[in-house]
Amino acid sequence: MGPVTTIEGRAIPLGMANVDTDVIIPAHWLKTITRDGLGQGAFESLRAVPGNVFDKPEYAAAPILIAGDNFGCGSSREHAAWALLDRGITAVIAPSFSDIFAGNAFKNGILAVALPQADIDRLLEVAQTDPISIDLDAQSVTTPFQDRFAFAIDPFRKQCLLEGLDEIGLTLASDAAISTHETMREQALPWLATPRREIA
Numbered sequence: 001m002g003p004v005t006t007i008e009g010r011a012i013p014l015g016m017a018n019v020d021t022d023v024i025i026p027a028h029w030l031k032t033i034t035r036d037g038l039g040q041g042a043f044e045s046l047r048a049v050p051g052n053v054f055d056k057p058e059y060a061a062a063p064i065l066i067a068g069d070n071f072g073c074g075s076s077r078e079h080a081a082w083a084l085l086d087r088g089i090t091a092v093i094a095p096s097f098s099d100i101f102a103g104n105a106f107k108n109g110i111l112a113v114a115l116p117q118a119d120i121d122r123l124l125e126v127a128q129t130d131p132i133s134i135d136l137d138a139q140s141v142t143t144p145f146q147d148r149f150a151f152a153i154d155p156f157r158k159q160c161l162l163e164g165l166d167e168i169g170l171t172l173a174s175d176a177a178i179s180t181h182e183t184m185r186e187q188a189l190p191w192l193a194t195p196r197r198e199i200a
Helices: 078-088 099-107 119-129 153-164 169-171 175-190
Strands: 006-009 010-012 065-066 089-094 111-114 134-135 140-143 149-150
Touching: 065 119, 065 134, 078 099, 089 119, 099 111, 099 153, 119 134, 119 149, 134 153, 169 175
Parallel strands: 010 065, 065 089, 089 111
Antiparallel strands: 006 134, 134 140, 140 149
């Protein structure tokens, strides 16, 4: 997982509320054992509608998605976060998120930004023609028109994203302390480190 600092570029102005995980990645895509290629199935039902926003060339490589309230609701599937990443989306801005989706997004390095609906409406307007910038360190979303929207984020999640640390990375960051503890335990309780012989 790479560090998340500033995300900027065109933003897909979806704006739809209650987008559940089955819309983000339909169930028939869950059979895969790899994350690669899931972007092809992302928003499959919406992309099947002629003239949908995802097929517009100006949003082809957009790293930001702007959605409506309750984004990521429905069933718990980490594939939803994987599909967004495979499609190049590294940040989602919405008024609110499902707790499970927000957790899965964070664990995969996707920034979930919650803003009031009035701010979302303005960003949807700007996204039609211009790029948007998200600064995680400053906790702000800005536009070329001097709009500046502050957002809150859990300090622990913020630090992990800034440093690019997932759960494995967090554990490895304590490698020295873990090794020290294992050495001390082996000295204090040597019988735990000695294989036991089974008596027939």
